[in-house]
Amino acid sequence: MFGDLSGMMGKLKEAQQKIEETKIRLNTILIDGDAGNGMVKVTVTANRQVxxxxxxxxxxxxxxxxxxxILALNTALDKANSVSEAELAAAAKDGMPNIPGMDMFGK
Structure with missing residues (x-):
C-alpha cells in the first residue's frame, strides 16, 4: 500500500541531512543592508547573524x-529571511520521498 517504507525512511533521513547541511552553508552567505544612502551599512548571514x-x-x-x-538591519534581515526560506525549502523538496497523495511542495 505504501510502497517501500524503508526506502522512504532513507529518503527522509537524506532530506534531514540536506537541510542540516543547508543550515550550515547559510552561515557563509553574506547579505548587506544599508540606510541613509549608505551612511549606515550592515552585513548579516542568511542565518540572520550580524x-x-x-x-x-x-x-x-x-x-x-x-x-x-534599525532600517539597515531590518533590510538585511528581511533579505536573509527570504534567502534562508528559499534555500531550506529547496533542500527539503529535493530530499523528500515521493509519497502518493502527499504533495506538500506543489510540484
Missing amino acids: KNISISEDLIDKEEIEDYL
Missing part, C-alpha cells in the same frame, strides 16, 4: 544613527 556594522563618520547625531541602524 557580521559587520559600518557607520559613516559624517553621522554624528545619536538618534539618526539609531534610526538608520
Whole structure:
C-alpha cells in the first residue's frame, strides 16, 4: 500500500541531512543592508547573524544613527529571511520521498 517504507525512511533521513547541511552553508552567505544612502551599512548571514556594522563618520547625531541602524538591519534581515526560506525549502523538496497523495511542495 505504501510502497517501500524503508526506502522512504532513507529518503527522509537524506532530506534531514540536506537541510542540516543547508543550515550550515547559510552561515557563509553574506547579505548587506544599508540606510541613509549608505551612511549606515550592515552585513548579516542568511542565518540572520550580524557580521559587520559600518557607520559613516559624517553621522554624528545619536538618534539618526539609531534610526538608520534599525532600517539597515531590518533590510538585511528581511533579505536573509527570504534567502534562508528559499534555500531550506529547496533542500527539503529535493530530499523528500515521493509519497502518493502527499504533495506538500506543489510540484
